[in-house]
Amino acid sequence: MSFMQPSPVKYACSCGILNPINKLFFCRHCPKLRCGFCVCHEIESHFCSNCLENIPSSEARHKKNCCANCFDCPCCQHTLSARATTVPVVRKTEEPKEGESGAAEVTAAPSPKPSAMPTTKKMYYLSCLSCRWTTRDVGIPDQGVATGTWPDKECLYQVRFNTLMEYYQTVVLQEKQEKQEFLRRKAPKQHKFPSLTDRTGLTVSLIRRQIGWTEKSMPKPKTVHITSAEASADVEPLSADIFTQPLNLRNITTIAQRHSQPADQPTAVSRLYPQRRSLWIKRSLRCRQCEHNLIKPEYHPTSIKYRIQLFARCHVPEVVMVRCEQPLQAGQSNAILLKFTNPTMYDMTISLLDAPPPDAEVNADAFQQACRIKEEAITSSPLLKSSGVTLARQNSTREVKREVKEVTNATIVPLESEFVLNQRDDSKEFDEDVQAPIEEPKFIVWRKGNKVLLRLQFSPAAELQPGNNVTLGFCMQYTYVNTVSNTPDKEPTTHALYSRIFIHAGDIVN
Amino acid sequence: MPLYESVMQEKPPIVLDIGNAYTKLGFAAEAYPRMIIPTELVLTTTGETKQLFDYTQTDQLYDQLVDFLQTIFFKHLLVSPKERKFVLVENVCGQSVIRETLARALFMHFDVSSVLFVSSHLTALSTLAVSTGLVVDIGYSETTVMPVFSGVQIMSAFKDHSYGSCAVHAEIKRQLLATGVKESLLSEQVLEDIKLRTCFVTTLERAQAKINEQPQQPPPSVDYAICDDDAVIQIPGTLRESVYEILFEQNNERDSLPHLILRAILDCSRDVRRALVESIFVIGGGSMVQGLLARLKAELQLLLENDNYYAAHFHGELQFKFYSCIGKQNFTAWLGGALCGATDLIQSRSLSKEAYLRHEHVPDWSNLCDNYRLNGN
Numbered sequence: 001m002s003f004m005q006p007s008p009v010k011y012a013c014s015c016g017i018l019n020p021i022n023k024l025f026f027c028r029h030c031p032k033l034r035c036g037f038c039v040c041h042e043i044e045s046h047f048c049s050n051c052l053e054n055i056p057s058s059e060a061r062h063k064k065n066c067c068a069n070c071f072d073c074p075c076c077q078h079t080l081s082a083r084a085t086t087v088p089v090v091r092k093t094e095e096p097k098e099g100e101s102g103a104a105e106v107t108a109a110p111s112p113k114p115s116a117m118p119t120t121k122k123m124y125y126l127s128c129l130s131c132r133w134t135t136r137d138v139g140i141p142d143q144g145v146a147t148g149t150w151p152d153k154e155c156l157y158q159v160r161f162n163t164l165m166e167y168y169q170t171v172v173l174q175e176k177q178e179k180q181e182f183l184r185r186k187a188p189k190q191h192k193f194p195s196l197t198d199r200t201g202l203t204v205s206l207i208r209r210q211i212g213w214t215e216k217s218m219p220k221p222k223t224v225h226i227t228s229a230e231a232s233a234d235v236e237p238l239s240a241d242i243f244t245q246p247l248n249l250r251n252i253t254t255i256a257q258r259h260s261q262p263a264d265q266p267t268a269v270s271r272l273y274p275q276r277r278s279l280w281i282k283r284s285l286r287c288r289q290c291e292h293n294l295i296k297p298e299y300h301p302t303s304i305k306y307r308i309q310l311f312a313r314c315h316v317p318e319v320v321m322v323r324c325e326q327p328l329q330a331g332q333s334n335a336i337l338l339k340f341t342n343p344t345m346y347d348m349t350i351s352l353l354d355a356p357p358p359d360a361e362v363n364a365d366a367f368q369q370a371c372r373i374k375e376e377a378i379t380s381s382p383l384l385k386s387s388g389v390t391l392a393r394q395n396s397t398r399e400v401k402r403e404v405k406e407v408t409n410a411t412i413v414p415l416e417s418e419f420v421l422n423q424r425d426d427s428k429e430f431d432e433d434v435q436a437p438i439e440e441p442k443f444i445v446w447r448k449g450n451k452v453l454l455r456l457q458f459s460p461a462a463e464l465q466p467g468n469n470v471t472l473g474f475c476m477q478y479t480y481v482n483t484v485s486n487t488p489d490k491e492p493t494t495h496a497l498y499s500r501i502f503i504h505a506g507d508i509v510n
Numbered sequence: 511m512p513l514y515e516s517v518m519q520e521k522p523p524i525v526l527d528i529g530n531a532y533t534k535l536g537f538a539a540e541a542y543p544r545m546i547i548p549t550e551l552v553l554t555t556t557g558e559t560k561q562l563f564d565y566t567q568t569d570q571l572y573d574q575l576v577d578f579l580q581t582i583f584f585k586h587l588l589v590s591p592k593e594r595k596f597v598l599v600e601n602v603c604g605q606s607v608i609r610e611t612l613a614r615a616l617f618m619h620f621d622v623s624s625v626l627f628v629s630s631h632l633t634a635l636s637t638l639a640v641s642t643g644l645v646v647d648i649g650y651s652e653t654t655v656m657p658v659f660s661g662v663q664i665m666s667a668f669k670d671h672s673y674g675s676c677a678v679h680a681e682i683k684r685q686l687l688a689t690g691v692k693e694s695l696l697s698e699q700v701l702e703d704i705k706l707r708t709c710f711v712t713t714l715e716r717a718q719a720k721i722n723e724q725p726q727q728p729p730p731s732v733d734y735a736i737c738d739d740d741a742v743i744q745i746p747g748t749l750r751e752s753v754y755e756i757l758f759e760q761n762n763e764r765d766s767l768p769h770l771i772l773r774a775i776l777d778c779s780r781d782v783r784r785a786l787v788e789s790i791f792v793i794g795g796g797s798m799v800q801g802l803l804a805r806l807k808a809e810l811q812l813l814l815e816n817d818n819y820y821a822a823h824f825h826g827e828l829q830f831k832f833y834s835c836i837g838k839q840n841f842t843a844w845l846g847g848a849l850c851g852a853t854d855l856i857q858s859r860s861l862s863k864e865a866y867l868r869h870e871h872v873p874d875w876s877n878l879c880d881n882y883r884l885n886g887n
Contacts (some may be wrong), residue, residue: 164637231643
C-alpha cells in the first residue's frame, strides 16, 4: 500500500464518496462500506499529548480543555520544559522572630554570624528548547516546584463580563415572567361557574387579607442596575515617537502569537505568557444507520490499539493496480493487471461486473430491515411513544445520499467466470510444498495463498485526447461471511456484497 | 458529586463567529474565545489549504463547511456537537446561501439541537450595556456601518464598502512591487505580517501635508526578513504610514470610511442623529491598528466643518464620541454572542431542530414568506 501518494484505486462508499480502501470502514451489521464523512464521530477520552495523562471529561471541561501541568511556548507553540537551577540560599543562624521583634531589627542589624555553609535550593523555570524562550524573559519568578504552581494570567475584564452576564440574565428572565403573566391574564382559567371578578383577581386578594394571609404575589425578580459604558471624545492619539523611533520587529508579536493568547492579544513580546497546553482526544466512530461502533480505541492514552476496529481493509478484498500491459491509447484495447487480496478467514468468490446487479441494493435494505425489526419491538411500546421518550438513539440518516460523481471513460470486458480467492492463512506463507497445479480460468495470471493476480481487458473511449486521464470502473461482487448475526442461531451467514471500484489507470500517451 | 454535576449540568452552548479571515470559537458565558483560527481548511483529497468560502457549487461549500466544523469540534473545542445548542454570530447582510448551507450542515450532518442566529452589530453593542450606537465593523473583506437605536437596527441606513484588511494587503503589495520586490516573496501571510507589525494610521496633518506635496520626514524604514525564503526586504517608512490611506481616500464617490459614517447618520431620522454621533463603536480585526480612532475622529470633525453638504445637514455643536470595547475588537461580536448564549434567550429564540426540519429553511428577515408567517400568527 502506498502511504505517501494517493492510491489510484478508489472504492465508492455507501454514501457516494470515493476513497482509497485504507480510509474506509466496514460496518458488519449493515453490511456496508462507511467513510469518515458518513459515520458519527464521538469523543472517547481526553488526554494530554505531552504527559500522556488521561483526563476525565468533566475535569477536562472544568480546566477548559487544558492540561494542568504542561505549557506551550507563547513564541513558537512548542512544548515548554521545566529547567532546574540551584539558587544559593543564605541561611541565617538565628532567624529573627517575626511579630515580636519586628522588622526593624532585621533591617537594622543583619545577623551577626553568617552561616558557614551556604545551602542551595532548587528553583524551576520553563524554557522552550526550540526557540530558547524562557519564563525569565518576561519576568515570571522561578518556582519552587516544577509543576502546578505556575500562575495563570487573569482576564482583565472578567468582573465586568460577569456583571454584564448577570444583568442580561435578569433582564431576559424578567421579560419571560412578564410574558407569562400577560398570557395568564389574557386567558383566564375555565371555571365551572362564570365569575365576573376572576379577571381582576380582586376577590382572591380580599379573601386572603380577611383570613390574614400574606399578599399572594409573584416574587419580583430583583432588578440589577448596570452602569453602561460611557462614550468619550478623547481617543488615544498616535504617539509621536512612531515617526522618529526605529522599529524593532523582534519586540512585536506576530498574528499567531497574538491569537494564541486570545484574551489579551499582546503586541509586545515582553507580555507573552506561557499557555496551558490543550488536550487531545481519542475518537470513536459509530455507524449512523445501525448505531453500532465501527472504531473504539482503547481507553489508555499510551495504547494505540483498538477494542473494536472495523477497517474496510480487514473485511473487503483489496484491489491493487499493478500495471497496464500497453501504453494507453484512445480506442485501443488494452489489459490491466490487478492484484486481489483476501483479508478474511473465509474463502471468497469474486466476480467482476460492469454494472451493479439490479437487486443488490434491495437485498442490503432487506437485511437492514430485518435487523431493525427487533429494535422496533422494544421501542414501539405505546407508553414510551405517548410520553415522547424513545429508547433508541436518534438516527441521523437525514443526510442526502449522493450519486457517485466519478465518470468512467473506458469499457471493460467482464470476466467470463467468477473465481475463488482463498482465505488468509498466515502459516501458509512458510509452507515449502508446491501445490499441484489446478485448472485455473484463463484470466488468472498468478495465485499464491490469499492473493490472485488477474488480467482484465479494457479499452479506453475513442474520443479521449492525449493527456486525458483514463478511469476504469467496475463492480466487484464478493461473498462475505459475517460472523456476527442478529438471527438467534449463531451460525455465520454468507452475503453476496458488491463494491464499486474506480481505477485511475493513467494518462493517454501522446 | 462530580458525576451528579456532569449529568445535571447543562452543556454550555457553542458560540461561533465565522469571519472571512478568522473564525472565533468558544463557549457561551466565557469572557474570551477559546481560539481564533484562520477560516481555512485542508482538503482531504489533495492536502492543500483552501479558504472556506472559496467555492463554485453549493455542494462543495457544504462539504467544506462540514470539514471545517469537524476540525473545530474535534480538534479545537473537543466536544461532540450532537444535541448541543449553538449561537452563530452573523452579518445581517451576509449571503443567504452560506447561512442556509451552514444550518443544513449543523442540523443534518452534526445533529445539533438548536441554533440561535444573532446579528453581529447588535450583539456587539450588548458588550457595552448600551442600546444605541453606530457600529462600524472593519473586517477582512468589507467595512460595514450599522446604526442601532434603542436596540433596533436601522436597516435603511446600513452602509458598506469593500475596503477591509484585504484591500490594505493589496495596497502593501502594490507599493512593495513598485519598489522592486519580487512578487513570489509576497504571500498573503507575509503581507498580513507586514501590515500587523509595521503599519499604522498616520495623523490627519501629515496626510494632508502629503496630499499638498509638502513632504515630511517619513518614519524610519524597516528591514523585514521573510523567514521562508531567507530574503530581506526593506519596507519604506512612507509605506508604513500610507497604506491605510485607502480607508480615507478623498474621491468623488464620497465612499471613504468617514463619509460612510456620516451618510449612515444622515439616513437616520433627525431625532436619533445626535445620539448616534455621540456613540460610535468601532469593532472588527481591521480596527486594531494604531492611530485609527484618532484619525477617524479628526476626519469626521474636519468633514463636518469644511464639507458643504454635511455642514448644511448637521446642525449644532457636535462632538464625535467613541466607545472603547471590553476585550479586543476582533472578538467583540463573538463576546456579544457569548453573553447572549448565557441567557435564557437560547431557549426561547433559537431555531430548534424540529422547526428547521419542518421546512428545511432558516427564517430570514429579508424573506417575505417568513415575515408573512410571523404576521399571520
